[in-house]
Amino acid sequence: MTDPNQATRVVDTHQHLWMMSERAYDWIVPAYGPLYADFGPEDIADEADAVGISATVLVQAADTYEDTFYMLSVAAREERVKGVVGWVPLDRPGEAEAALDLYAPSPYVKGVRALTHTYEDPRWILRDDVAESISLLAPRGLALDYVATTAEHLELVPELAGRHPDLKIVIDHMAKPDIASGAWEPWATQIRAAAALPNVFIKISGLNTASGAEWTAADWQPYVDHVLEVFTADRTMLGSDWPVIILAGDLTRVWNAQLEVISGRTEAEREAVRWGTAASVYGLEF
Template identity: 65%
Template sequence: MTALHSPIEMIDTHQHLWMMSERAYDWIVPEYGPLFDDFGPERVAAEIVEAGVTGTVLVQAADTYEDTFYMLSVAASTPTVLGVVAWAPLDRHDEARSALDLYAASPYVKGVRCLTHTYADPRWILGETVNRTLGLLAPRGLALDMVSVLDEHLETVAAVADRHPELTVVLDHMAKPPIASEGWEPWASLIAAAADRPNVVVKLSGLNTASKPTWASADWQRYVDHVVDNFGASRVMLGSDWPVSILAGDFVGVWRAQREVISTLSVDEQDDILFRTARRVYAL
């Protein structure tokens, strides 16, 4: 087993919580098996400690205020929660402005995300009203998380970054590289194009669910190396994607595998990925 560096802290920048018994999560259907359940902070607390994670960032799992305010309630009572990526109706400008003003006053809200990968239009984020609303984020100290599962999604990352050079754009899950099929292009070129924008950072997360069921961390190496080579460790951060990650592993095993895939980097680079990038990007 690979000997791992012992950092002074580790921040999980992509963790979800949802309580289906209390509110709606439209995308979570019975076909998702174990995900069709309640996932509160108590279900992962022991594994967080076992993995050595010292802080977490909760990320929205529904395009609703109910989901955001549930996360904020958890943050207020859970010392390990350092930040929240909330939802706002980016296509309803005036309403979004009011929501963002409330969020900017919160000590926990660090960014905004919409479940754009579920929308019919893969270029929704480039709409005129959405574009105006995105201009409100940076002045309020908020980042924008973006989900990318299609090539068109990843293309919009560079476009948003160009339109809003003062906005920090966070690309979730390395844009889900085609690991299971051992594919490469156009993912690799689109990642390099996103990395050319200095205001884009990327999360090393969600790789196990993009892999074959019999995955090993070695399957991820060339994809992670490509991301680090293009972005630099100072623009990469680590996330568990729990509980989605349980579809192909457990918290501790997936977290360790992700650490293994960066273990050949220098200690300084590993610390960037394990906590320093997160602290800077989300102002934790």
């Protein structure tokens, strides 16, 4: 029998929170304008309700324990938050293991991510010490979110996934295709190569900040169609990338555009993208 509550399930798999007044976020500098401020759960609650987001996965915004524990504190008091993608020092395997053991009792820790797109070495994620830490994730039922913002980042996903075949790897923000200039390659070919590995998943998220100033959902459509062709809906999910999206829009406009670009899919496909894939990848409980 179909659960009637499924019809109202919509998961935002990529939401950030940060409190700069309380802890450090090294990458958030005054040049980012409106992002250089505190963003707590109360700042998105009303708009999330309005667009129908029923569940949220919080994703790390700093390579610090402080950031992860802040997200866990929010999860403990906010019913909408169903999961946290936190941080451990992947290049320090002993410490990473200890941190994962400390996180283990929490019902909210669903995955791990690091701000690898800011690192000097684009192949950092393939280092032997990092691989040792990554090997600890799958046995604990945790996923790895991966930020690929350049072709060099994206091209190594098949190798990463091949090294860790039991690990669910999630490509954030569709690997940031250059929508603003209408570029298609090498992104399209690299996305197809990444999708060939069955343990790789992808988020439709962060597209507005990869687009031109006057973006519309139509600008995104060919990129999203390609992702759905090669990954299928069962390996694709939605994420807002709030509050980063306020650099080029707001939650209502972005979320509605994301729903628009999947509106031509079957109901089963839309259900998968809206919540089913997220529930499977992150082990979410509703």
